[in-house]
Amino acid sequence: MPMNRDDSASHEAASAPGEQAAPAVPSGPSIKIRARDINVFYGEKQALFDVAIDIAEKSVTSFIGPSGCGKSTFLRCMNRMNDTIPICRVTGSIEMDGEDVNDKSIDPVVLRARVGMVFQKPNPFPKSIYENVAYGPRIHGLATGKDELDAIVESSLRRAGLWDEVSDRLMQPGTGLSGGQQQRLVIARAIAVGPEVILMDEPCSALDPIATAKIEELIDELREQFCIVIVTHSMAQAARVSQRTAFFHMGRLVESGATDEMFTNPRDSRTQDYITGRFG
Amino acid sequence: MLTWIAILILAALSTVAFLVGRRKALASAGGSSAKMHSLPGYYGTYVALWVGVPAALLLFVSIMLGGRLEHGLLTATEPPVLQQLSSEQKELFFEDAQALAEGRQLSEAIYEPDVKLALEAKANEARVYSNAFRQGTFALMGVLVLAGFLWTFPRLNKDFRARNRVEGWVDGLLLACSIVAVITTLGIILSLVWESLRFFSSVPPADFLLGTHWSPQIGMRDDQVGSSGGFGALPLFAGTFLVMLIAMCVAGPVGLFSAIYLSEYAGPKARAVFKPLLEILAGVPTVVYGFFAALTVGPIFRQAFNSLGGLFLGGPLNELGLYLGQVQNQMALVAGFVMGIMLIPFVSSLSDDIINSVPQALRDGSYAMGATKSETVKKVVLPAALPGIAGAFLLAISRAVGETMIVTMAAGLQAKLTLNPLETVTTVTVQIVTLLTGDQEFDSPKTLAAFGLGLTLFAVTLVLNIVALRIVQKYREQYD
Helix, strand or coil: CCCCCHHHHHHHEEEEEEEECCCCCCCCCEEEEEEEEEEEECCHHHEEEEEEEEHHHHHHHHCCCCCCCHHHHHHHHEEEHHHHCCCCCCCCCCCCCCECCCCCCCCCHHHHHHHEEEECCCCCCCCCCHHHHHHHHHHCCCCHHHHHHHHHHHEEEEEEEHHHHHHHCCCHHHHHHCCHHHHHHHHHHHHCCCCCEEEECCCCCCCCHHHHHHHHHHHHHHCCCCEEEEECCCCCHHHHHCCCCEEECCCEEEEEEHHHHHHHHHHHHHHHHHHHHCCC | CCCHHHHHHHHHHHHHHHHHHHHHHHHHHHHHHCCCCCCCHHHHHHHHHHHHHHHHHHHHHHHHHHHHHHHHHHCCCCCCCHHCHHHHHHHHHHHHHHHHHCCCCCCCCCCHHHHHHHHHHHHHHHHHHHHHHHHHHHHHHHHHHHHHHHHHHHHHCCCCEEEEEEEEHHHHHHHHHHHHHHHHHHHHHHHHHHHHHHHHHHCHHHHEEEEEECCCCCCCCCCCCCCCCCCCCCHHHHHHHHHHHHHHHHHHHHHHHHHHHHHHHCCCCHHHHHHHHHHHHCCCHHHHHHHHHHHHHHHHHHHHHHHHHHHHHCCCCCHHHHHHHCCCCCCHHHHHHHHHHHHHHHHHEEEEEEEEEEEEEHHHHHHCCCHHHHHHHHHHHHHHHHHHHHHHHHHHHHHHHHHHHHHHHHHCCCCCCCCCCCCCCCCCHHHHHHHHCCCCCCCCCCHHHHHHHHHHHHHEEEEHHHHHHHHHHHHHHHHC
């Protein structure tokens, strides 16, 4: 598929699925995830309409849009978390490194080890800090011995910027940490299984500004190793942390492109209205 | 008859009070309810309540206590002819005197002519008392009605806060209802404690709690078999414990696993079928489980053990074979097994609630790590729900300990100190039933032993319930 087609094509394509092209990813980073014709239904209700997007490797892509626009739904398609909702049905293709994640040969359990996820509300397990991080490596058999597991836990906590705060109380319950620390613990937990992609669903919406700043800093560091997709309500946050931004509205992908370009010079009037605060 | 008339009059007076009160309040506001503090009906209700309720309460109390008071006055003086009668006959005499006065059926006792005369004299006396008592009650009721009216009616005007006052009465009603529940419970506890104290004055508590010989009969004659009586309840506690343990071995795993299935694996359709079915199981009366145990499960188990015993006969385990060959229908295993079945819905519905209250976010977190459903259940959901499940188990245990019907029908009556599930055992509840069924006098240690057992049972289940509820509550707080 050509990489540098005019983006307006994607809007026309919404009415003619199959023909559509994704918004271009600038040369440089390669494409990690390529989604085409994604339609999602909750029972009778359609939540997403013909979404097509390319998501670049080793960069942060943010999804913005008003509540209920489908951005979280789309995020959950990428690691097939929607499978856990019985009435949810997904059509279309999401290729990760050229492989369709919805293909029957893909085990969603294995997929989710490759695509980590961080939720809106910090959800550490009611276990110790250590056990929280060791959870993934244990179930996937990533460590052969105690020393190796210790090493994974330590490096994950370090990469999540939490090690210095918790190294002396690893055996205390993870639920005892502050909200921001819990969220970083959950990020460490996700990193520990060595994913390729990290999905973040409004990771800062339950946090105060200082904790938010720390998470944003962390996201910026993690970008060097992972492909990160973040759903956010805060346009300022999207502008701060992401290189590319996609704007969703009423279940459709309205526009996507480089973040600075989108915020300074949106092509679609709805995008303009949203980022200037006229609705949403 | 007179009482009914009094009630009707009271109702009529209250209605009048309502109408009058309402009218006066309306009049004070010039007929416009918008200018009044409360709706007109509240003013009427306020007066009606003060007119009707105190008098009605008095009537209720006098009906409850009247008979006793009369009885007391009547027995205060005994006619001299009564000296020839025994104390039971005297009691009958006074009861008949009251019955005669009220025109009720007399007992079948036959009285000598002179006693009969005394009886009629006493009946006349009783009539006098009851008339005086009734007249007094009615007079006092009249005073209360008048006082209630005079207390409220002059105060009515449009600014009077009738609504708040009426709502105060409602508060009082609600409080009274909750007090009834508390007082009844307290009363039961006190009577248990009181009768138990009487029991423990004849049997030392240490002998009762730690003794191993239970044969609560007190002989009529000294030379009867077992006339000595033995009140060592340890075999009963052991039997109760054994049956409870077997029941929990059945109900624990089955109930918990079915709860896990229902809350984590079952689709909406399966859930819609299984959940109501389990709840039906919870609604089966325990006596039905009892004869299911005695008539179906008991024989099946006996035959199974008997034929199993046949396999060992003549071999190195000949002794075991012989023992299994003579196992009876009634045994701890049967009672425990059926009780376990009874408790399955209890355990499973409590555990189901608790598992469902584990936040979905935790499951999502685990799935998002690439955990399978089974890993998520084992490593995240169950550990998170564990304290609550422990609480559910404790509640089930306290039900198992207090369960009566199944053990009465299937466990046997012999008090044996054993932990062998194939033996017949007896439980605390079964012994209470056998001690108190039939005609009993409540002054021998035999019947009083039931109160001792009841108190012990009550104490144990109370502690279990408190601990269980604490655990469940603490666990709930964690996620709300």
